Amino acid sequence: MGRIQLKKVQKKFGDVEVIPPLDLEIEDGEFVVFVGPSGCGKSTLLRLIAGLEDTTSGNIEIDGKDATDLPPSKRRLAMVFQSYALYPHMSVRKNIAFPMRMAKVSKEEQDKRIEAAAKALNLTDYLDRKPGQLSGGQRQRVAIGRAIVREPSAFLFDEPLSNLDAALRVGMRMEISELHKKLDTTMVYVTHDQVEAMTMADKIVVLQAGVIEQVGSPLELYHTPRNVFVAGFIGSPKMNLMDGSEAAKHNATTIGVRPEHIEVSTSAGEWQGTVGVAEHLGSDTFIHIHGVAGCDPMTVRASGDVAVKHGDTVYLTPDASQIHKFGADGLRIS
Amino acid sequence: MARAVSTKTKSFNTAIAGTLGFLMFFPILWIVILSLKTEENAIRAPLEVLFGSGWTTESFSTVQARSDYFKHFSNSVIISVGSTFLGLLIAIPAAWSMAFVPSKHTKNILMWMLSTKMLPPVGVLVPIYLIFRDFQLLDTRIGLTIVLTLINLPIIVWMLYTYFREIPGEILEAARMDGASLRDEVLYVLTPMAIPGIASTILLNIILAWNEAFWTINLTAANAAPLTAFITSYSSPEGLFYAKLSAASVMAIAPILIMGWFSQKQLVRGLTFGAVK
Amino acid sequence: MATKASRSAARLMISPAVILLLGWMLVPLCMTIYFSFLYYNLLQPGATPFAGWDNYYWFITDPSFKDSIYNTLALVGGVLCITVFGGLGAALLLDKPMFAQGFIRILVIAPFFVMPTVSALVWKNMFMNPVNGIFGRIVTGMGFPPIDFFGQYPLASIIFIVSWMWLPFATLILLTALQSLDQEQLEAAEMDGANWWNRFFFIMLPHLARAITVVILIQTIFLLSVFAEILVTTNGGPGTATTNLTYLIYVSSLLQFDVGMGSAGGVIAIILANIVAIFLMRMIGKNLDA
Numbered sequence: 001m002g003r004i005q006l007k008k009v010q011k012k013f014g015d016v017e018v019i020p021p022l023d024l025e026i027e028d029g030e031f032v033v034f035v036g037p038s039g040c041g042k043s044t045l046l047r048l049i050a051g052l053e054d055t056t057s058g059n060i061e062i063d064g065k066d067a068t069d070l071p072p073s074k075r076r077l078a079m080v081f082q083s084y085a086l087y088p089h090m091s092v093r094k095n096i097a098f099p100m101r102m103a104k105v106s107k108e109e110q111d112k113r114i115e116a117a118a119k120a121l122n123l124t125d126y127l128d129r130k131p132g133q134l135s136g137g138q139r140q141r142v143a144i145g146r147a148i149v150r151e152p153s154a155f156l157f158d159e160p161l162s163n164l165d166a167a168l169r170v171g172m173r174m175e176i177s178e179l180h181k182k183l184d185t186t187m188v189y190v191t192h193d194q195v196e197a198m199t200m201a202d203k204i205v206v207l208q209a210g211v212i213e214q215v216g217s218p219l220e221l222y223h224t225p226r227n228v229f230v231a232g233f234i235g236s237p238k239m240n241l242m243d244g245s246e247a248a249k250h251n252a253t254t255i256g257v258r259p260e261h262i263e264v265s266t267s268a269g270e271w272q273g274t275v276g277v278a279e280h281l282g283s284d285t286f287i288h289i290h291g292v293a294g295c296d297p298m299t300v301r302a303s304g305d306v307a308v309k310h311g312d313t314v315y316l317t318p319d320a321s322q323i324h325k326f327g328a329d330g331l332r333i334s
Numbered sequence: 335m336a337r338a339v340s341t342k343t344k345s346f347n348t349a350i351a352g353t354l355g356f357l358m359f360f361p362i363l364w365i366v367i368l369s370l371k372t373e374e375n376a377i378r379a380p381l382e383v384l385f386g387s388g389w390t391t392e393s394f395s396t397v398q399a400r401s402d403y404f405k406h407f408s409n410s411v412i413i414s415v416g417s418t419f420l421g422l423l424i425a426i427p428a429a430w431s432m433a434f435v436p437s438k439h440t441k442n443i444l445m446w447m448l449s450t451k452m453l454p455p456v457g458v459l460v461p462i463y464l465i466f467r468d469f470q471l472l473d474t475r476i477g478l479t480i481v482l483t484l485i486n487l488p489i490i491v492w493m494l495y496t497y498f499r500e501i502p503g504e505i506l507e508a509a510r511m512d513g514a515s516l517r518d519e520v521l522y523v524l525t526p527m528a529i530p531g532i533a534s535t536i537l538l539n540i541i542l543a544w545n546e547a548f549w550t551i552n553l554t555a556a557n558a559a560p561l562t563a564f565i566t567s568y569s570s571p572e573g574l575f576y577a578k579l580s581a582a583s584v585m586a587i588a589p590i591l592i593m594g595w596f597s598q599k600q601l602v603r604g605l606t607f608g609a610v611k
Numbered sequence: 612m613a614t615k616a617s618r619s620a621a622r623l624m625i626s627p628a629v630i631l632l633l634g635w636m637l638v639p640l641c642m643t644i645y646f647s648f649l650y651y652n653l654l655q656p657g658a659t660p661f662a663g664w665d666n667y668y669w670f671i672t673d674p675s676f677k678d679s680i681y682n683t684l685a686l687v688g689g690v691l692c693i694t695v696f697g698g699l700g701a702a703l704l705l706d707k708p709m710f711a712q713g714f715i716r717i718l719v720i721a722p723f724f725v726m727p728t729v730s731a732l733v734w735k736n737m738f739m740n741p742v743n744g745i746f747g748r749i750v751t752g753m754g755f756p757p758i759d760f761f762g763q764y765p766l767a768s769i770i771f772i773v774s775w776m777w778l779p780f781a782t783l784i785l786l787t788a789l790q791s792l793d794q795e796q797l798e799a800a801e802m803d804g805a806n807w808w809n810r811f812f813f814i815m816l817p818h819l820a821r822a823i824t825v826v827i828l829i830q831t832i833f834l835l836s837v838f839a840e841i842l843v844t845t846n847g848g849p850g851t852a853t854t855n856l857t858y859l860i861y862v863s864s865l866l867q868f869d870v871g872m873g874s875a876g877g878v879i880a881i882i883l884a885n886i887v888a889i890f891l892m893r894m895i896g897k898n899l900d901a
Contacts, residue, residue: 083504358718447629
């Protein structure tokens with residue numbers, strides 16, 4: 001259970017085609033992340049799977065059965081919303097119980113599942129509080145608890161960590177990943193944060209303007225991005241992209257090399273430039289360099305602390321084996 | 335961030351504002367005083383009224399004995415509460431659909447509904463009067479309730495719409511994902527969350543219906559007349575009547591004054607149609 | 612969220628309100644327009660022949676029509692002046708720091724909740740009556756002759772009463788708008804060297820412009836229909852001194868039973884109100900887009 005197939009799924013809002021016909025396979029038990037810039041259609045795609053929006057054309061199959069015309073309540077999916085969407089007038093216990101109440105689960109079974117979920121999510125002490133009395137992270141967990149007790153075929157997450165502060169985000173990321181390993185249920189997760197995507201996903205779906213740019217494992221996307229967009233989107237800091245004469249040297253329209261694949265030296269190197277801003281984090285140094293033909297600024301990541309400052313002249317040498325080449329159509333040249 | 339203001343300034347402001355408040359409220363205060371005096375004493379010079387003798391509560395009972403005040407009072411209650419309840423029945427579904435399933439026509443429909451409130455009642459006085467006459471609705475509480483429902487429906491719909499819009503749509507979607515049918519969603523999630531908004535709307539509508547003074551006067555006679563119409567009988571009285579008028583007035587306005595105290599915010603929301611926040 | 616299922620449910624749920632209001636608007640409106648073109652008097656049963664524009668012609672050329680228009684404009688204009696300026700002043704005053712602000716606010720707002728028939732009668736009898744009213748008593752006590760407000764200045768008296776009732780509304784709206792003004796803007800202006808008048812004129816007033824416009828438009832719509840206050844105090848008199856358009860139509864329709872004329876008047880009143888309504892709807896529409 002938990003296998004989701006999208007076949008030629010298209011979505012228009014009025015005359016605007018937000019998602020052109022699209023195919024996608026999600027295997028049972030996979031952790032799939034939809035990632036892309038704002039407005040790329042990732043949330044819309046999630047809502048189509050959930051049944052909160054109708055498809056304009058195309059089919060959605062869940063576990064081999066056509067679910068395209070089924071309302072959300074009948075698709076056996078659970079969703080965790082960005083704003084958690086907890087029922088403010090109900091206690092945590094009642095919030096978590098609600099889906100079971102709707103499914104007419106027996107009272108003993110309800111209590112059993114609530115206890116189990118509360119224990120797994122550290123909510124046992126908060127069961128009688130109302131959402132208004134909880135912190136962001138706690139509310140997040142209640143939302144997850146409410147989803148778990150449904151025992152769905154798949155979990156849908158819509159940017160669940162966006163409203164948390166940075167430290168909490170890292171912690172919750174790990175908790176969700178652990179939850180996935182424990183439950184072994186399909187999870188479809190939407191985020192604009194590519195770090196979340198890279199760390200949590202079995203499979204990443206990169207979207208732009210409703211079009212799937214690439215589907216693959218995190219490392220596949222990192223090592224072999226299919227086109228310029230994916231190359232520039234995955235990886236932080238962004239890959240350095242250059243066109244023009246430098247690219248022509250490699251028989252390509254555009255070449256790209258990641259900041260971590262460039263050597264920096266104060267004496268000699270292939271390219272020369274002037275340091276704009278140097279960020280010293282102690283563990284790494286991120287240097288932004290101006291004046292390199294075709295890529296301004298160029299970002300370089302160096303290990304440890306490198307003593308350069310604004311105005312210094314530096315020389316850069318890329319690792320030749322790590323240069324990505326792209327043709328005039330933006331696609332990868334092997 | 336307000337700067338700390340001296341007590342002297344605050345006292346000065348309080349004095350001026352207090353004077354304004356006193357002046358505005360004085361007529362109401364005065365009729366409360368007059369309602370507690372005998373007729374002979376109610377027409378004396380102000381200082382004599384305040385400090386002289388002749389305090390009594392007889393006016394309140396006289397008003398009831400002379401004119402079956404209680405019947406008119408209950409008419410007011412019936413039509414205010416009735417039209418509010420009827421209005422809610424029609425407006426809650428309408429506001430729900432406009433707030434949660436908006437279409438490209440929603441804004442226009444809402445604006446059109448508001449525009450019906452701007453129709454001057456006198457423009458349809460004749461046909462309504464004739465229709466009521468022909469259907470034997472003149473001087474009936476039912477007829478009046480129907481009219482009041484219709485004239486205030488735009489405001490009820492509008493207010494509920496604004497309150498529903500403040501409910502995050504995602505919570506209703508979560509209910510849907512949790513397996514709730516439409517009925518479950520409205521019953522278990524929407525209504526409990528909307529109760530404060532619904533209460534405010536009820537309050538405002540009762541006030542508007544209670545004080546309505548065009549249809550209630552023109553469509554009623556002895557039987558269904560609410561307080562607004564009944565009080566007009568004091569415009570050509572015989573003999574001394576200040577104390578009785580005061581007593582009748584105090585009883586007529588007291589409930590609404592109390593409700594009004596609680597509904598200032600709702601007033602702004604309901605009567606400016608959102609043009610002022 | 613919009614799916615097929617919820618969209619059809621929504622259409623169903625909105626239809627009662629739409630149908631009822633449509634009926635409420637269209638049926639009487641069409642009847643009014645229809646009657647306005649007939650000779651139709653309830654006291655003369657029988658045929659109601661076509662009248663063409665006669666009703667309109669007679670209604671407009673009747674001298675009381677001119678008076679009613681003048682009185683309507685005077686009433687609306689007078690009340691607007693008093694309530695807008697007064698409301699502005701009261702709002703500025705109530706916005707200041709003071710003790711018992713909530714209580715004082717209630718005192719100022721109270722008149723709006725008094726039903727029009729009560730206000731009018733209380734003012735006319737307890738205050739403005741030259742013999743027994745408070746004003747008369749105070750003035751005679753000081754040795755001056757009392758003013759017969761409703762005898763000598765009937766329209767002004769009504770304007771005064773209606774203003775007393777609506778001043779709280781204007782105050783409340785303007786106060787709400789004033790309180791939404793960011794204090795920091797005013798502080799920045801002070802740092803920039805602006806005195807109180809500058810701050811009022813260049814920052815507060817523009818911020819309030821929208822609210823003032825709303826107050827004017829909404830009050831105008833309701834003030835065009837002032838009725839009860841005139842009915843219980845003067846019955847439109849003496850003569851037509853306090854007859855506004857609404858009262859004139861009432862007289863024609865329910866006192867003279869001239870349905871045709873009354874309907875013609877009604878159509879005119881509707882057109883007048885529509886002009887104001889168009890402006891108001893534009894403002895509301897802009898806000899709904901927000």
